[in-house]
Amino acid sequence: MLEVLAQGAFAEPMASITLAHYLVLSGAMFVLGLVGFVTRRNLIIMFLCTEMMFQASGLALVAFARYSMNLDGQTFVIFVLTVAAAEAAMGLALVVLLFRKQESLSAEVWNQLKG
C-alpha cells in the first residue's frame, strides 16, 4: 500500500503534486520559523524556531530526493537531524546556563556586547 501512495499510483500524467508544491510548503515553514525566531523574545522558543527551520530544510531535501530519484537527499536529512540534535543539546544546555545566570529567559537581557 505504501508503494502505491509513494508512487502516486494513478495513471500518467496525473502529475498532481509537483516539486514546487513541496518547495512552497518548506519555504512557508522556513519563513514561519524565521518570523518566530525574530519576533519571540523567549530563548527557548527561538531555539524551537531554529528547529522549525531545520525541519523545513529537511522537507525540501527529501522532496528534491524524491523528484530527482536520488537518495542522497534523504541521507543528508539524516545529517540534518544529527546536527539539529547536537545543536538542540548544546543550545538547551546554554539556555539553562543563561537562565541560571539571569533568572530570565528573555533574549534582550543579554546585550552587553552592544557597540
Place this chain on the structure above:
Amino acid sequence: MLDLAPIAMTLAADSPAAVASAPAWVMLIPAMPMIGVVLCTLMSIMGVRSKLPAFVTVACLAVSFLLTVFMFTGHSEGWATAVGWEWLHYSWGDGNGQNFTANFAFAVDGLTILWMLFVTGLATLIALYASEYMATDVGQGYNRFFIAFNLFVFSMACLVMGSNLLMLYLGWEGVGLCSYLLIGYYYKKPEAVAAAKKAFIVNRIGDVGLALGVYLAFVHFGTIEYTELFASEKLQGYLHDAAEGHWSHIPWQASAIPLFLMVGAFGKSAQLPLYVWLPDAMEGPTPVSALIHAATMVTAGVYLIARTYPLFQVSEIALPIVAWVGTLTALLAATIGMAQFDIKRIMAYSTVSQLGYMFAGLGVMTSVGAGFHVLTHAFFKALLFLACGAVMHGFAGQLDLRKLSGLWKVPGWRIVTIGMFVGCLNLAGFPLTAGFFSKDMILAEAFVTPGFALIGWILLFTAGLTAYYTFRVFFRVFVGPVEYHAGDDHHGDDHAHDDSHGDDHDAGHGFHPHAPGWAINFVLATLAVCSIVAAGLYFIGDHGWVAGMIHDSTAHIDPHGDEAGGSHGSAALFGLDPHKAMYYISSVVGIVGIIFAYAFHLHGRKSAGEAPAADAFKAALGPIPRWAENKWYVDELYQFLFRGPLLVLSHIFRYVDMLLVDGLVNLMGWLPYAVGGRLRRGQDGVLQSYAASMAGGLALFLLVILLLVNQSA
C-alpha cells in the same frame, strides 16, 4: 664689424665702435671697492675700534679713481671689454638666440668713463668726509657703514661698467641693497627702518620693470651683451625704420622693451610715479645722502636710458614719455621743495627736480645735455648735501631753516658757507656757472625739438622756482642775523659719549656749535673748486668735453643731421642761435628767482624764526603752500591706493587660508568621524535585531535580484 650703408641719416653714422679688449687692470676698478669690503668685514670681525676702516676705504677708492683716470687717458674709441669669468651660460640649441650667455665682464666706452670718473671721484671725497662725520659711531656701526659704503661703490661700478644687461641688473639691485643698509644705518630709529624698507620696495618695483625689459630684450634679440645687442642688424634695421618714420614696421616686442626699461629707470632715479622713497631716504647719514641719493645711485636711471638709447629710439612713444615724466617730476618736486623747512628735504626734492631735468634732456634727444647735467649736478649737489651735513653735524642734528640764521658770521663756518654759496649758484643756474651751461643745453634742445616747446616753457618756469628755493635756503640759514638753536641730535645713537653737544637748552648761546674739522672743510673746498671748474668742460673740444665722451658711446645721437653738437643749425629761436638765446633767457629767469628769494627771506628779516615778507606772501596764497608742505599728499595717496588695499587683501587671504582652504581639509578629517558616530548606534547588542537585519538584507537582496532578472529577461 658691420659697416652701415652710407645713408643720408647720420644715425650713429660711423660704424659702431670697434670692440677692443681692455687691459686686465680695468677690472681692478670694481675690484678695489670689493677689497675694501673684505678688509672692512675683517676689521669688524676683529672688532677694530678706530677710524681705520675709513682710511682703508678712502685708499681703495682713491686707487680706483686713479685707475679710472688712467683708463680715461688710455681709452681711444668704441668698446673695450674685459671678461672676468663666465657667470651664467647655458644653451638649448645651436640657433643664434638659442643660448644665454652673461659673463661677469666689463665693457668700457665713453659713457662708462664719464660716469665712473665722477662716481669714483665723489666716492673718495665723500668717504674722506664720512671718516670724520661718522666719528661719533666709531665703536658702534663705523665698520658696518664702510662695508656698505664700499659695497655700494662696487655695485655702482658693476652697474656702470657691466658689459651686459645682467651685470647692469646685478649692480642695479646691489646699489638698492646698499641704499637699504645705509638708510637703515641708524636702525634704532623706527622711521629710518621704515624709510629703508620703503626705498628698497619702491626700487624693487622699478627692478621688476627692468627685469621684464631684460627678458624681452633677450627674447627679441637673442642676446643681452651690449656689444652684440647694439651691433645687431635687426636693431639697426629698426633704427633705420624709426628714422624714416615707418613705426609700424617695428614689432611690438621691440617697441615694448624701452617701456619696461623706463619703469626701472623711474624707480631707481626717483621719477614721478616712484619718487616717494627719495625724500624719506634722508633718514640715512648725510654722506650717504650726498653720495647715493644725490650724485651716483639716482643717476643710474639716466645711465640706463643713455646706455640703451638705441632701444629707446626704436619706440615711437618711449622718449616723449621720458621727456614728459621728467618735466612733470621737475615741476612737482620744485613746488614741494619750495614749501619744506628741513634743508636736507629741500635738497632731496631739488635732486628729484634736477633728475627730472636730466630725463627731460634725454627725452628731447640731447643725451649730451643730459650727460653734462649729470656731471655738474653730481658735483654741486654733493657739495650742497655735504654742507648741510656739516651744519647738521655742528648743530647737533638741527636742520630746520627756521632755527638757524647767519652762519657766515659764526667763526669756523666760513668754508662751509662759501661751499654752500658756490653750490647754490650752480643749482640756481647763475650765468657762467657749470649748472647754468648744462641746464641751458637741455632747455635749448627742448625749445627747438618739434613738439616739445611746452616742455621747454615748463622747464624754464621750474628753473626759476629752483633758483628761488635754492637761495631761500642760503638767505635763511647762512646770512642774516646770527641765531642758532641746537637740534635734539636724534641722529646720534643713545650711546654714551655724545655729551659734547647734548645739553640743548635753547636759552641762548650756552650751546657752542662744533665747527667742522679739516676733513670736512677740505672736501667742501675741493668740491667747490670742481663745481666751478666743471663749467670749463663746456668749452673743451667742439661741443664740450662731455659731448666728445658721449659721441663715441651708444648714447650718441644727433637726429637732425646738424654737426653743431645736438643744436639745430636750421632751427632758430627768436632769430638767434638756440644756445645763445637760451643763455640770455635762463640767466634772466635765474636772477629773477634769486631776487625773489632775497626779497622774501633776507630783506628786513630780524630773526631766524620768521621772515615777514615770505609769511605774508604765503598767507596770501591760502591753502596751496600748506598742500605743498605736505608733499601734495602723494604719500597718503599711495597709502590709500596701493599699500592699504594690499594690506586688506593680505588679511582677507589670511582668513581665506585659515577658514576656507584649511577648513576644507579639516572637514575632510571630520566627515568620517561624524559618519562613524552615526553608524555606531546601529549595534544595540540584541541578538534578534541582528537576525532581523540579516533577514531583511536577504529579502532585499532577493527582491533586487528578481527585479534585475525581470528587467534583463
Place this chain on the structure above:
Amino acid sequence: MSVYTRGCPRPIGVPCVNDFLLPILMYGACAAGAVGTALALPRRKPALALIGGLVVASGIGLMALMLFLAAGDVALLPNLFFYVFAGLALGSGLRMITHPTPVYSALYFILTIIASAGLYVLLGAEFMAFALIIIYAGAILITYLFVIMLATQAPVEGEEEAVPDYDAVAREPIWAAAVGFVLLATLTTVMFRGADSLPGPEINNDRGTALASMPLRIQRALRESGAIETSATVETVDGVAAFDAVTGEVLTSEGPKPLPEGLEASNVETLGFNLLRDHPMTIEIAGVILLMAMLGATVLARRQVDLDEDAKAKQARHLAVGSEANDA
C-alpha cells in the same frame, strides 16, 4: 514572458486565467499569511490573535488553491493527503510561534513534526519519516519540554497564569512578518519562474540496479517464485549480483532469469546502501558531532558548586589519595 503556462490549453498569447490569476493568488496568499502572522503573534490584546489565525488559515487555503490550479489537473482527491498534511504543518507551525506559553508551542511543534513525517511518507522516504518521529519528536522535543519545565518559574500564587512579559509581546511583529513573507513571495516567484512544465514525480525504473546489490534477497525471491531450484544460486561478482540492466535478467546458476514481479528494494534498504556505501565518512563525522555535543552539553550544564577553600583542599587530597590507591 509568462510564469505558469503549464496547463493553459489556449494558444500562446491569449492571456489564460492561470496567467494572471495564479500570481494574484500566490501574492494574496503570502500577504494574508503575513497579516495573519503579524496579528497572531503574542500581543497584549489576545482577541486579535484569533482573527490572525483565521486570516492565516485563509492564506493557507489560497495557497492550496493556487497550487491546485498550478497543477492544472482535475483529479483532486488522490492528492488530498498532501494538502491535509501541508495544512496541518503550516497551521501548527503558525500556532507554535504565536502561542504565548512555551509548552504549548513545543507541543504544536511536535504536531508539525508528525505532519512533515506524513509528507515524508508521501515522498517515499518511510525510513526518514519514522526516524523523524522517533528521534526528532521523541528525543529532541522531549528535551525541549524538559528544559522548558526546568526554566519556567513556578507560578507564584498571586497570578495563576502569569505569562512573563517576554513571552507576552512579540518584537516588532509587523516588520518581521512583512520581511518574512516578502522572502516567501520572492522564493515562490523564483520557484515558479520559467518552470513551464512542473515535472511530476518520476517512476522509479532502475530498481534492478538497487536490487543487484542484494544477491541473497534475489536468490530467496527467485526460489520462492520457483523460477530456479532451491539449490541454485545467483552468480555474484564480488558481492554484487550479475544483473544485466538491458534485459532486466539476473544470471543464476541455471542461466539468466527475469526478476520476479513485484520485487522491490524498499526505501530503507536503498537508503542503507546509499548511506554506508556512498557516505561512510559522513557517518563517522555525524557520530563525532553527536559525541562533542554530548560532552559540551554535560560540561555546560554542570552545576557550578562553589566550594570554600578548605573544602577544595580536602577534595584535592581526596583525589590525590584516590590516584595513589589505584597506582599501587
Place this chain on the structure above:
Amino acid sequence: MSQMLLPGAILLPLVFAALVALLPQERARSLALVGMLISAIPVLGLLFSFDYAHAADFQFAGSMQWIAEFGLEVSVGIDGVSLLLIALTGLLGPLCVLGSWTAIKDRTRLFFTWLLILQAAMIGVFAARDLLVFYVCFEFTLVPMFILINVFGSTNRKAAAIKFFIYTFTGSMIALAGLVYLAMHTADAIGHWTFALDDLMLHASTMSGTEQAWVMAAMLAGFAVKVPLFPFHTWLPLAHTEAPTAGSVILAGVLLKLGTYGIYRFVLGFVPLAVVEHAPLLATLSIIGIVYAGLICWVQTDVKKLVAYSSVSHLGFCVLGLVAVNTTGLSGSVLYMLNHGLSTGALFLLIGFMYERYHTRDMGQIGGLAAKMPVWASFMVFFTMASVGLPGLNGFISEFLCLLGTFQSSFGLAAGDANPGATPGALGPWFALFAATGMVIAAIYLLYMVGKVVWGPLVEPEGHDDSHTGLPIDLSAREITTLMPLAIACLVFGLYPKPLMQAIEAPVNSVVASYELEAPAATIEHAEPHDSGASEPEADH
C-alpha cells in the same frame, strides 16, 4: 669600487642609525654627527667621480632582482639633477645635527636615530631608478618626520604631525594609483611587468591624451601636496611652526623638493602631452601660490609661519619654471630646489637659534635683536637677501631663470624667427609679469620680517634674562660653523653657478627634447612679416 658609492650613500646612514639606537643616550649626539659626516663621504665620492661630460645618462647605476615574476627589482642610479639634490641632502644632514646640538635635551637617541633614517630615505628617493625604491623611500620619509614633529615639536604638535602625515599620505596614495596604472599600461605593451623607470618612460608616451591627463592628475595629487602647490599647502605652516629646528630645516630644505623632483622626474618625464595641455592651469596655480602665500606672509605674527609661507611662495616659482618646459625654466627650477634648500634652511636654523634663547616666535614680543646679537643679525640679513633673490646671491640666479623661462616659453613669440630667444611653450609674458610681482611681494614680507626682528628698537619678552639660556648672547662658535657652509654656498653659487649649470644642462635638455613642442593650432599666429602693412601688433600669447 665606484659601484658601491651610491648604495653606500643610502645605507650608511641606516647603519649609523642602528648604532645610535643601540649605544647609550649620552653618546647619541656625537655619534650622530660622526655618522652624518661619514655618510657624507660617499656623497662627496659621487660628486667627484661623477662624469659631468655626459651628465644626462644615469651613472653609478646598479640593480638587484627582487621578485622576478612581478618585475620588482631594486635599481638605483643618478644623473646630474639627482646628484645635486643628493649633495644638498648630504650637506644639510650634518648641519641639522650640529644645529640641534643644544636644542634637543631629552630622548636625543630617538631624535638622532630617526634623523639618520630620514637622511637615508631622502637619498634613496633621489637615487631611485625604479618605482619600487622611489615609492618606498618617498613614503618612508613621512614616518621620521611625523615622529620628529610629534615628539619634539612645540605646543600643538600632535595636530600638526597628524595632519602632515595624513594629508601627504593620501596624496601619495593617489599618486601610487597613477603610477601603477602606468606600470600596467607598460605591462600590456611589453607583456611582462616591469617598474624600471626607463621602460615606463619609453612606453608612457604611447598613452592617449586623456589617459595621460588622468595619470598626470593622479601623480600631481601626490606631488602637489608635497610641493606644496597652492590649494594643498595648508599643512606646511602648521608642520613648520610645530617642528623642531632640525625638522624644519630638513622639511624645508629637502622634503619639499621631493614634490618638485617628483614632478620633474615623473610628470614631466612621463606625460608630455598632458603637461603641455595643462601648463597654463598649473602655471596659474603656482602664480596664485606665489602672490597668495606672499601676501599672507605679510600679515603673519609668527616668524616661523612667515618663513613657511615664504617657502610656499618660493616653490611656486619652482613649479612655474618646471611647467615652462624649456631649458631655462627647468634649469631655473632645479637650481631653485637647491638654492631654496640652502637659504630657507639657514633661515630656519637662525630662527631656531633665536628660539633657543627667547623661547618665542611671536614678532610682537621680540624685536631689534641687532643691538644684542650683531652676528646673528648679519647672518639673518644675509640669508634674507639670498631668499629675496638679490643678484650676486644664489636666490637671484634661480628666480631669474624661472621668470625668464616663463617669459620666453610662448608659442606666439616662438612662431617664426621674429624672436630668436623665445622657445615654444604654453606660458608667456603675461604669466611672467604676474609672477614677477612675486619679487616685489617677497621684498615686502621679508623686509617686514627683518625690519621687525632685526632692526628697530630692542624688544625682548618680559622676564627674559640671558643667563639661564645656557647659550652665549650672540651666536656661539658651533652655531656659526653651522651657518658658514650655507653662507659660503649661497655666495659662491650666486657668483659662480657654472659647475651647477654644467651638471644640470644635459639632463634638462634631454627632458625638453622629449617634448617636440608644436604649437596647438589655436595659438599659432602668423609671424609678423618684416614689412607687411598690418599695423596692429601681433596678439601676444
